Amino acid sequence: MTKKEKKDAKQRIYDAALSLFARKGYSAVGCREIAKTANVNISMICYYFGKKVDILKAIINECYDKYYHAVLNIGDENTPPQERVRLIVRKLVEFFRENTGLAMVAFNTLPIDIPEIVDLKIKWMSGKSKATIELYTQLGLDTNDVVKMNVIRGVLTTIILEHFQFRYARKHIMQVTHQSKYIREFLTQEIIPEYNDDFYEQYSEILAELYFHGLNSIVAHNSKP
Amino acid sequence: MTKKEKKDAKQRIYDAALSLFARKGYSAVGCREIAKTANVNISMICYYFGKKVDILKAIINECYDKYYHAVLNIGDENTPPQERVRLIVRKLVEFFRENTGLAMVAFNTLPIDIPEIVDLKIKWMSGKSKATIELYTQLGLDTNDVVKMNVIRGVLTTIILEHFQFRYARKHIMQVTHQSKYIREFLTQEIIPEYNDDFYEQYSEILAELYFHGLNSIVAHNSKP
DNA sequence: GTTTAAAACAAACGATTGTTTAATATGGAG
DNA sequence: CTCCATATTAAACAATCGTTTGTTTTAAAC
Numbered sequence: 001m002t003k004k005e006k007k008d009a010k011q012r013i014y015d016a017a018l019s020l021f022a023r024k025g026y027s028a029v030g031c032r033e034i035a036k037t038a039n040v041n042i043s044m045i046c047y048y049f050g051k052k053v054d055i056l057k058a059i060i061n062e063c064y065d066k067y068y069h070a071v072l073n074i075g076d077e078n079t080p081p082q083e084r085v086r087l088i089v090r091k092l093v094e095f096f097r098e099n100t101g102l103a104m105v106a107f108n109t110l111p112i113d114i115p116e117i118v119d120l121k122i123k124w125m126s127g128k129s130k131a132t133i134e135l136y137t138q139l140g141l142d143t144n145d146v147v148k149m150n151v152i153r154g155v156l157t158t159i160i161l162e163h164f165q166f167r168y169a170r171k172h173i174m175q176v177t178h179q180s181k182y183i184r185e186f187l188t189q190e191i192i193p194e195y196n197d198d199f200y201e202q203y204s205e206i207l208a209e210l211y212f213h214g215l216n217s218i219v220a221h222n223s224k225p
Numbered sequence: 226m227t228k229k230e231k232k233d234a235k236q237r238i239y240d241a242a243l244s245l246f247a248r249k250g251y252s253a254v255g256c257r258e259i260a261k262t263a264n265v266n267i268s269m270i271c272y273y274f275g276k277k278v279d280i281l282k283a284i285i286n287e288c289y290d291k292y293y294h295a296v297l298n299i300g301d302e303n304t305p306p307q308e309r310v311r312l313i314v315r316k317l318v319e320f321f322r323e324n325t326g327l328a329m330v331a332f333n334t335l336p337i338d339i340p341e342i343v344d345l346k347i348k349w350m351s352g353k354s355k356a357t358i359e360l361y362t363q364l365g366l367d368t369n370d371v372v373k374m375n376v377i378r379g380v381l382t383t384i385i386l387e388h389f390q391f392r393y394a395r396k397h398i399m400q401v402t403h404q405s406k407y408i409r410e411f412l413t414q415e416i417i418p419e420y421n422d423d424f425y426e427q428y429s430e431i432l433a434e435l436y437f438h439g440l441n442s443i444v445a446h447n448s449k450p
Numbered sequence: 451g452t453t454t455a456a457a458a459c460a461a462a463c464g465a466t467t468g469t470t471t472a473a474t475a476t477g478g479a480g
Numbered sequence: 481c482t483c484c485a486t487a488t489t490a491a492a493c494a495a496t497c498g499t500t501t502g503t504t505t506t507a508a509a510c
Contacts, residue, residue: 009457025335028252031498041459046499048457108335110250112394115403122398123407146418147427150388151435158387159380166378169337173347178340182348193371202372206443210376214439218431234487256468266489271469273487 010048012038017055022101023172026056026111056105057120063099063106064124070095074131081138082212088131089208092160093200100164107161132156140219148218156211163203167195235273237263242280247326248397251281251336281330282345288324288331289349295320299356306363307437313356314433317385318425325389332386357381365444373443381436388428392420 016037020029031052035042049055070091075084096103112118136143136152143149170192173183193199241262245254256277260267274280295316300309321328337343361368361377368374395417398408418424 023335024338025250025252027250028336028338030496032496041457042498043460043500044458052498104334109329109390109394110248110333111253112397113249113253115401115405118398118401119405119407122411125411126407146416147424148431150418151428151431153391154387155384158383162379162383163375165334169334172337173343176340176343180340180344182344182351186347186350191371193375199372203376206373206376206446209442209446210439213442214435217434217438221431221434255466257466266487267468268470268489269487277468 009038009040009044013040013045013048014055014058018059018101018105021056021059022104022168025108026105053114053116056117059102060106060117060120060124063102066099066102067095068124068129071129071131077134077138081135082208084131084135084138085212085215086205086208088135089156089160089211090204092156093204093207096160096164097200100168103161104165104168107157136215139215141215148221151218152215156207159207234263234265234269238265238270238273239280239283243284243326243330246281246284247329247393250333251330278339278341281342284327285331285342285345285349288327291324291327292320293349293354296354296356302359302363306360307433309356309360309363310437310440311430311433313360314381314385314436315429317381318429318432321385321389322425325393328386329390329393332382361440364440366440373446376443377440381432384432 013034017029017034020034020037031045032042034055035045038044045052045055049058071088074087074091079087133143141148141152170190173179174187176183179187238259242254242259245259245262256270257267259280260270263269270277270280274283296313299312299316304312358368366373366377395415398404399412401408404412
């Protein structure tokens, strides 16, 4: 192996782990499986990353870093709210579309019992998106209304991530060699669209519409004091 | 132990597994941990359930069974759409509130590589909710519009489940003995409402509003052919 | 050529895994 | 009391786990 190829070992481990974690979850994937998938010796994992959990941390850090760069400042106070929603939705869809596996690993609620992972996620959550806060203000939403904030907290991210998770899972199921009766039926009945740029342009438009009008409808809704 | 207490061993195993799976995910929980938590001998797990995966299957079956009973027929064609949304949302919130752990385990996308689990979920997914399909029709939504159906597929379930997952995770984090700087900050800044009946009455009302008006806004939206 | 540092390998450690097997305990019926 | 079925236990199996350790290989610098 040339020097270039050697430098790739760390990346291959990272990519293998990412793919496996997305498919099976962190705990179900062992270091030997990662090493085998990456075509490296098992010791390379500790050599390049330290402990297994450090791979997960690297993935989470990459994901959140990308995420915040994608959505940090979308539009400004002069952007009309509806346009701003559209921009935010587009950015989010783009982000999750390009980083489906990454997002699946990093945004997964579990595990919630590994202290350093919980810490890491909470640290990242401190950097809230300025764009969404401004948007709420532009729309006249009372951000001190605890109930409303609970309803809308993370709604867009959740909906879009779930869409891509479902797509990812279905794609994986289609690749399985042995397909049971139910899976065959499921894949037969489902109309699977072509997930091209055109599809996602429309998807984003419709979702932005739904979200914007939904938000608007609750602006004047009076919660009890 | 009396006979009654003996009969409880199976239930204790089930409850222990449910709680642990919800917190850590299926793969991160071992049979010995479940047995210890349930205060039974390790062999009891195979005695009462067979293989470990059969516990997960039992949980998934219970959850989906409850879920479909909760949401199968809510209102009918004569129920005004907005009222029907309200009823559906209330039922869903009620279901997820009372079965948070159960739902977290069963609705979790992962693992997607255990054939029998994938099978089971797909089998359950065949029984779609009649209420939501009727609702779309009532509102004038074109259910053959693939893009729209992709946007709204499972939106309510997703939003509500995510709310309760976040609540669950936060509760767990609060119970951890050692709290890092970030966690302390996080818990200090967050205004945690009292999640009582009143809160969820308002939550449901606001979410129903958001969803109904969102749906209505996309009814007339023309997707490209 | 030698030296050095980095990369890669193989073996091993202590621990844990899901599951099986054989033995024992328990409780109900007769 | 005995008998039988069920519940429970402890030991064990083959396998895997994350990580460490020592050795070898590789590549770059001199």
